[in-house]
Amino acid sequence: MAEFVILGTSDFFTSFLIAAGLFVVALLLIESVSGRPKPLNRFGFGVVYLLSTLALNVVPSLFVSVAAEDADTAAIVFLAVTAIFMALLAYAARRRAFDAYGDTGNAFMAAIPIVCLVLIFKKPEDRTRIHQRTKVALTGRVLAFTVAAFALVVVGSFFRIVLDSTNRNAFVNVANLPIGRAVRIQAAILNANAPQPVGSETTLMTATANGNTLLLNYYLTGSSADLSTEVFEPLMSPIMQRNVCSDPLFRDLADRGAKIVFEYTALSQNQTSQSHRLETAATDCQ
Secondary structure, eight states: OHHHHHHHTTOHHHHHHHHHHHHHHHHHHHHHHOOSOOOOOHHHHHHHHHHHHHHHHHHHHHHHHHHTTOHHHHHHHHHHHHHHHHHHHHHHHHHHHHHHHSSSTTGGGGGSTTTHHHHHHOOOSOTHHHHTSOHHHHHHHHHHHHHHHHHHHHHHHHHHHHHHHHTTTOOOOOTTSOHHHHHHHHHHHHHHTOSEEOSSSEEEEEEEEETTEEEEEEEEOGGGGGOOHHHHHHHHHHHHHHHHHHSHHHHHHHHTTOEEEEEEEEOOSSSOOEEEEEEEOGGGGO
16 A cells, blocks of 8 residues: 555655545435535635645645654554545535536536636536625635635645654665565655666666565666676675665664666767676675
8 A cells, every 4th residue: 555655745646636536426326325415616626626635735744744753654644634625625616517507417526627717717507606796705705715725825835844854864764674574665665766866977767576575676877878888786795885884774684685886887978788786685785
């Protein structure tokens, strides 16, 4: 579960699928147990939609905060908080759809980016409700929504900034997990941020878990790519061993039996592509 949530906190498409899936489940459950809903106006639905969107923006930072203690607990918190706000949105969307269309069939529109704007701005089906409002009342609603939206954005941004500043040096804690799962989660974390430059001529492209082996794939460019295997491997092997042994997370994996493998693909303009392979285990840290 933690591996999937880690991908969801960094990849927009996966994050959207998680949120949309929970929204649909909540909508179906509410539809099955609820009767005729009360109409919800555009102002009320807009506030709920904005609140839910801000919550989805903050929850990845919340995941990292909790994951510093326990990855599985963090995954449960992430899914629970997302589910709560998606249920709230589904409840509001059902009422807004009834207000705008006279039935709840279009409530699903709230889960679709851009399309949701139709649900937010469409006028009520019962137009007498609009005709009864004065221009002063309408202006007041617009002003109230603007103030509410600004307040929600400020509060949401504040929580995100606080959590991100707290998480600056945090990492997902895998020390209490079986070594195979710990390696898979670490690979998921690295993949979530790939491709990632780690130097002027080195880029981490992918990370793969295979049992107790963590395989890191890099691309080399520039002068580093021109080095032959006979020069590159003796030069870089002690450097990578020191890096693994001095990094608390990698050292914990190695001490528990994991093997850290570095594979480099040299993208040289002067010669054909060549590969280098370096391995580090616990015995290299003694």
